[in-house]
Amino acid sequence: MNKWIYLLAIALSLTSCIGTDVLEEEIFPERVQIVSSADTIKVGESFQFIALFFNTSGEMEDVALNWRSLDNSIIEINQNGLATAVNGGTTQLIVEANAVSDTALVTAGAATVSSTNTDARTGTFQGLNNYRVEGSFKMELLGESSVRLSFEDDFVASNGPGLFIYLTNNENSISGGIELGELKETRGAQFYDFDQADLFNVYSYVMVYCKPFGVPFGRGAFEN
Amino acid sequence: MKQQSFIKVGLKFILAILALFYAANSYAGGGWPQPKGSGYFKLGQYSIIADSYFTPAGDIVDITTTGFHATYLYGEYGITDKLTTTVYFPFFSRSTLNRVEDASGELVQEGESVNSLGDTDIGFKYNIINKGVAVSALLTLGLPLGNPSGGASGLLQTGDGEFNQMISIDASKSFGGGKFYASAMLGFNNRTQGFSDEIRYGLEGGYHFSNFWAIMRIDGRTPLMNGNEDFIPNNGIFSNNIEFIGFNPELVYEVKDNWGFSVGAGFAVNAKRILAAPAYNAGIYLKI
Incomplete structure (x- = not known):
């Protein structure tokens, strides 16, 4: 019987290591x-x-x-x-x-x-992968150096582990995007500030993203 | 190495292989009690490694590869001819999340792991009928000895962090001079800490040939969706509102009358909010 116990121990040690996932390379035009x-x-x-x-x-x-x-x-x-x-x-x-x-x-x-757009940019969230993300958002300049992304009172998101907010130009991933921080609340108004006013007009989408497991929960496209 | 694209819609009707966390409810001997002073003990290993996940709608999406492994002791012991006590004790549980790199090898996210005791079940089975058909009532207490928020991120789990109580009825009957058996189970699992209660059910059949038992178990879980809507599950192993119907073939080899070993796997045809990957189970048992 002992050899079978050893086999169990070997199986455990072989299968329980931390592996490495390699993300598929997404090529964007320069x-x-x-x-x-x-x-x-x-x-x-x-x-x-x-x-x-x-x-x-x-x-x-x-x-x-x-x-x-x-x-x-x-x-x-x-x-x-x-x-x-x-x-x-x-x-x-x-x-x-x-x-x-x-x-x-x-x-x-x-x-x-x-000619640089300094008007607030707005959009509306929609859920992805059967997760619920709803509500409207607005991004506006705070002076010359900072930007504020605000979610309105109608914001609702499904609960999930490790949800973060990103600005991205890819409708299905965060590749090439920037992280604004962990989602503060799954419901209601909240805001995210960042000090890169140059990026105010650069990105097309706001994404709610489950960072540890790599799953988009929802996104919203800027309408202007 | 894993290629990560995000959606594989349309796979839900394929015989998708499932993350069945079935170890805890698959041993209990059906409706048959252990005779007084007799027992069944098993040292087992349960493992699942998944890079896919069943969404709340049952679609499958790719995720960062995560794993869960439990080395456990399972025991049944007849206190009386009517009353059997059961214990499932995962004395070593390990949850892992893979490191993520981009195509150039640059680190995107560190991997992490957590090791601890796992959630433990203690059960009391009372035999009601044992003539032709054996019928027993089972009370199972789920003790939250695992870690519900481990790893550097606090997202890895070796337990759900809640104390649950399940009552179930098990009925079993053997046929063909002991060459065949069939069992059925229906249970209600009362969960706490914001988890939804569950209905659990199962059918099991076994065929004995040579020194083997070939067993097929079909089991399922249906949440009553009465948990806390704002509850945040940390991952797909101990998630809330899990739903599945699973097929679990198992092969038992009787080395001697009093000991042998078993290997099994878990597969599903439909599931929600759970890892989508094969679950494997192997163990050595001893009868006294």
């Missing part, structure tokens, strides 16, 4: 996005353009950006993204990183007018 821009710059003044680069993992990456203007006689821009209106007219500003680029059509005119 992109660079101008997140702070102007429609018009007053002649003689400057405006700070900001662009972010996202790699094939969908994550922000600090790479060298190349800024240029199609017509330097109208607007000049240096390699830090600082644009200066020289003479009246309209031209295109281009930012390039690796093999991708983004553009902004900018006028040198009578007043400086930012």
Whole structure:
């Protein structure tokens, strides 16, 4: 009988180790996005353009950006993204990183007018994988450096282990997204602040995600 | 290594293999009591490793691989010819959650584990009828000796943290000069700490050939959904409102008249809120 007891012990030791799960690689197209821009710059003044680069993992990456203007006689821009209106007219500003680029059509005119969306972004949650996540949310800028994501009174989520809030551009996963913190309550109003105002217009979805087991419970798309 | 995509809708009607936490209710000898002074004792190992989970609607989604293992002692002893006491004591329980890496090998989430005693059942079986059909009533007390919030995250469990009391009726009959038997069980499990109460049921049949018993057990669990809606289950092994119908084949080999060993597995055709993976059970038993 002893040998069978030993076999049981061996079976236990072979099966109960902590293994490793490898996430399937999600490939995103590289992109660079101008997140702070102007429609018009007053002649003689400057405006700070900001662009972010996202790699094939969908994550922000600090790479060298190349800024240029199609017509330097109208607007000049240096390699830090600082644009200066020289003479009246309209031209295109281009930012390039690796093999991708983004553009902004900018006028040198009578007043400086930012084109960056600073209005609150809103959306509504829907459940995923048979879990309940409902209610509306709003994201707004708090001054120049912070952002607040607020869930409204009608927010309801299924209970679950280790639920976290993410901003993401993938409707089914958090790849390339950012974590805002653990879900505070499964019902009612609550908010999540973060100090990356540059990211205010970057992400398309808010996701409620079971982090330890890797399951999305619900998401909401920004409607604006 | 596991490829993680998130939804496998449509698998629910496949003979999906299930996380049956059936160890605790699969030994109790049916309606037959132990004669006074006689006993049945088993040292067993229960294991499940799952990378899928039955959602509340019964669909299957991929999850980070999690495991649960219990090394247990099970015993039945006849206090009198009518009264048998039963004990299920998982003296070593282990729950694990895999480490997660991205495709480049970069750490996404650390793995973790917890080891402890497991939730323990103590039962008292009283034989009501033992002529042709054996019918017994069983009271089982579930003692929360396991850890309901272990590991660095507090999410791993070796127990549910609640004291439950189950009453059940078991009926058994043998046929063909002892070559066949059949048993049926119906029980009500009163759970505490926000868990929903449950109806449990089972059918079991066995066939004896050579030195083997081939056993098929069909069991199920239906929650009454009367628990606390805000209760947060930590994982899919000791979750709340679990529901399933499972098939559990088992093979018992009688080495001698008084000892042998058994191997079994658990499979399901329908389940909710439970890990979706094969559950295995093996053990050595001794009769006195």
